[in-house]
Amino acid sequence: MAQSDTKTKILDAAERLFAQKGFDAVSLRNIVEAAKVNLAAVHYHFGSKQALLHAVVSRRLRPVNEERLSMLAEARAKAGKRKLKLEAVLESLFAPVFRAQANHKSGDSFTRLIGRVVFDRNAELQKFMVGELAQVIIQFSRAFDEALPGLDKTEMDWRSHFMAGAMAHTLCNADLLASFTGTDAGAEGYEATVQRLVEFTAAGFRAKVSTPPKKQKSS
Amino acid sequence: MAQSDTKTKILDAAERLFAQKGFDAVSLRNIVEAAKVNLAAVHYHFGSKQALLHAVVSRRLRPVNEERLSMLAEARAKAGKRKLKLEAVLESLFAPVFRAQANHKSGDSFTRLIGRVVFDRNAELQKFMVGELAQVIIQFSRAFDEALPGLDKTEMDWRSHFMAGAMAHTLCNADLLASFTGTDAGAEGYEATVQRLVEFTAAGFRAKVSTPPKKQKSS
DNA sequence: GCTTAAATCAAACGGCTGTTTTAAACGGTC
DNA sequence: GACCGTTTAAAACAGCCGTTTGATTTAAGC
Numbered sequence: 001m002a003q004s005d006t007k008t009k010i011l012d013a014a015e016r017l018f019a020q021k022g023f024d025a026v027s028l029r030n031i032v033e034a035a036k037v038n039l040a041a042v043h044y045h046f047g048s049k050q051a052l053l054h055a056v057v058s059r060r061l062r063p064v065n066e067e068r069l070s071m072l073a074e075a076r077a078k079a080g081k082r083k084l085k086l087e088a089v090l091e092s093l094f095a096p097v098f099r100a101q102a103n104h105k106s107g108d109s110f111t112r113l114i115g116r117v118v119f120d121r122n123a124e125l126q127k128f129m130v131g132e133l134a135q136v137i138i139q140f141s142r143a144f145d146e147a148l149p150g151l152d153k154t155e156m157d158w159r160s161h162f163m164a165g166a167m168a169h170t171l172c173n174a175d176l177l178a179s180f181t182g183t184d185a186g187a188e189g190y191e192a193t194v195q196r197l198v199e200f201t202a203a204g205f206r207a208k209v210s211t212p213p214k215k216q217k218s219s
Numbered sequence: 220m221a222q223s224d225t226k227t228k229i230l231d232a233a234e235r236l237f238a239q240k241g242f243d244a245v246s247l248r249n250i251v252e253a254a255k256v257n258l259a260a261v262h263y264h265f266g267s268k269q270a271l272l273h274a275v276v277s278r279r280l281r282p283v284n285e286e287r288l289s290m291l292a293e294a295r296a297k298a299g300k301r302k303l304k305l306e307a308v309l310e311s312l313f314a315p316v317f318r319a320q321a322n323h324k325s326g327d328s329f330t331r332l333i334g335r336v337v338f339d340r341n342a343e344l345q346k347f348m349v350g351e352l353a354q355v356i357i358q359f360s361r362a363f364d365e366a367l368p369g370l371d372k373t374e375m376d377w378r379s380h381f382m383a384g385a386m387a388h389t390l391c392n393a394d395l396l397a398s399f400t401g402t403d404a405g406a407e408g409y410e411a412t413v414q415r416l417v418e419f420t421a422a423g424f425r426a427k428v429s430t431p432p433k434k435q436k437s438s
Numbered sequence: 439g440c441t442t443a444a445a446t447c448a449a450a451c452g453g454c455t456g457t458t459t460t461a462a463a464c465g466g467t468c
Numbered sequence: 469g470a471c472c473g474t475t476t477a478a479a480a481c482a483g484c485c486g487t488t489t490g491a492t493t494t495a496a497g498c
Binding site for chain 2: 020021025115116121155158161164167168170173177193195196199200201202203204206207208210
Binding site for chain 3: 469470471472473474475476477478479480481482483484485486487488489490491492493494495496497498
């Protein structure tokens with residue numbers, strides 16, 4: 001059996017199962033049974049269960065992040081001397097991940113897994129994610145600052161956090177939402193999802209900032 | 220040893236550990252060690268690990284939901300014949316949970332756990348949560364409809380979902396966010412958090428709805 | 439103080455876990 | 469076909485898991 005087959009089978013099965021039940025609730029035996037491979041193959045190819053998780057996440061997330069950065073660069077080129085549009089920044093952030101799901105026959109496992117990652121407190125995974133997301137965080141932070149030049153840093157941090165939650169929750173439940181609202185979860189439905197998310201979050205970012213409450217520490 | 224002490228010790232330890240690492244990654248032996256009680260006590264008092272999780276969640280969430288409904292009723296009484304204010308509805312939903320955390324010496328375990336619940340795909344827990352949240356969902360759905368009479372049902376569903384994500388992510392990370400942004404996570408800090416969240420989500424709910432994309436299924 | 443119920447305890451049950459080990463099979467090259 | 473590196477396979481290791489069991493202790497009521 002060719003290497004790529006076994007390895008890919010494991011990654012596919014792990015992606016599906018981790019997305020469904022979470023890392024800790026899925027054993028290697030569950031995965032190899034679903035993948036129809038031998039238990040020792042996991043250690044041979046990936047080294048450990050934790051490393052398998054990283055591999056599962058990064059094989060999907062890296063191309064997504066590359067596309068995010070690429071879309072952002074295009075948005076910059078398009079804006080030229082004018083200010084970056086907030087909607088373009090948000091779309092650059094959201095569209096690649098939702099589009100990747102629509103283009104994968106694995107269905108919603110991918111988005112669900114990526115959405116779960118945002119909330120996962122597995123310390124090893126978070127450490128790993130810092131590396132994976134470093135460039136995205138740097139570039140998009142700049143872009144948000146440019147698109148929203150008047151927004152205070154503290155407000156920016158909070159609102160970015162709200163936005164991340166809205167995005168991740170949607171990633172986790174794209175399948176449920178689509179069926180519940182009778183919208184199309186397929187190739188064209190992701191565009192509607194992205195558009196809705198952009199509208200909601202853009203408005204949130206632009207919301208009027210009320211006066212800060214008392215006793216705020218200096219940052 | 221008095222019953223309430225052992226039971227409470229288990230609940231406190233479980234709450235902290237489940238919040239930190241998640242249900243599946245925490246064993247009963249971890250919990251009883253942290254609680255300094257005997258392993259069999261879990262089954263004596265709660266019946267199973269799953270039932271313990273339900274108990275942990277509901278002991279905090281029930282009072283929160285009661286307060287939510289109470290605050291909402293007050294907002295209705297205050298509005299009288301006028302339309303319910305969206306901000307009041309949102310605040311009724313968010314403030315009780317953030318306030319409960321501020322009032323508990325358990326610190327952020329409580330909010331983190333409640334936030335995690337929103338994203339947890341543990342089927343038993345989700346079934347349990349349907350019962351716990353039934354009244355809140357009914358009453359707040361009505362309230363949102365009243366406060367946003369022009370918003371299409373599909374858009375309402377999507378935006379409610381984005382809002383839930385933003386709230387849950389904030390609950391999961393209230394500790395990190397507060398320290399990162401240099402804001403006070405204590406008794407007065409929660410009000411600022413709630414205010415920020417209300418501003419962001421209210422603006423999102425009120426965002427202009429663009430024309431729906433093609434090929435939308437009829438609901 | 440006695441009886442009964444409640445609560446706690448330690449050990450065990452039956453099963454599962456990630457990881458390791460060693461041998462065999464496979465595939466490519468000469 | 470022999471050799472070598474890669475890959476797969478089965479078994480085992482050492483440990484952990486949730487749950488159960490039966491004995492003992494504690495608390496409550498009379």
